[in-house]
Amino acid sequence: RLLRAPILRAFADARAPGAVRSWVDDVSKMGEFDRIITGHFASPIKATPADFRSAFAYLDGPAADPPIVCEDWSLLDGLNDVIATNKLGAPVEPGFDFKAGCKKVS
Numbered sequence: 001r002l003l004r005a006p007i008l009r010a011f012a013d014a015r016a017p018g019a020v021r022s023w024v025d026d027v028s029k030m031g032e033f034d035r036i037i038t039g040h041f042a043s044p045i046k047a048t049p050a051d052f053r054s055a056f057a058y059l060d061g062p063a064a065d066p067p068i069v070c071e072d073w074s075l076l077d078g079l080n081d082v083i084a085t086n087k088l089g090a091p092v093e094p095g096f097d098f099k100a101g102c103k104k105v106s
Contacts, residue, residue, distance in 0.1 A: 001051070002054065006068060014080070014093060014096055015089065021059050028053045029049075034046065034047070035047060062101025066103075069103050070099060
């Protein structure tokens with residue numbers, strides 16, 4: 001199963017979810033493929049266009065993947081605050097919650 005790295009969800013996707021969604025659509029419609037070659041980690045990874053698309057399901061709301069514990073997002077949330085406060089990058093898109101569906105632990 002493919003997963004989008006949380007740091008990319010928090011820093012890249014949260015700032016331009018529409019552009020990321022468009023890119024995912026473009027890649028998914030390029031034609032059939034059965035593997036993805038990454039720039040790092042173990043390659044190739046067996047994956048179809050549907051697998052690729054499912055890795056980005058969170059762009060449209062809570063994904064079916066096992067959720068990440070909400071507390072685990074706190075560091076990335078804090079770094080996003082530093083980025084915003086110091087105007088180090090584009091702001092997080094209003095209304096987009098990159099943590100949607102996170103798992104709350106008591």
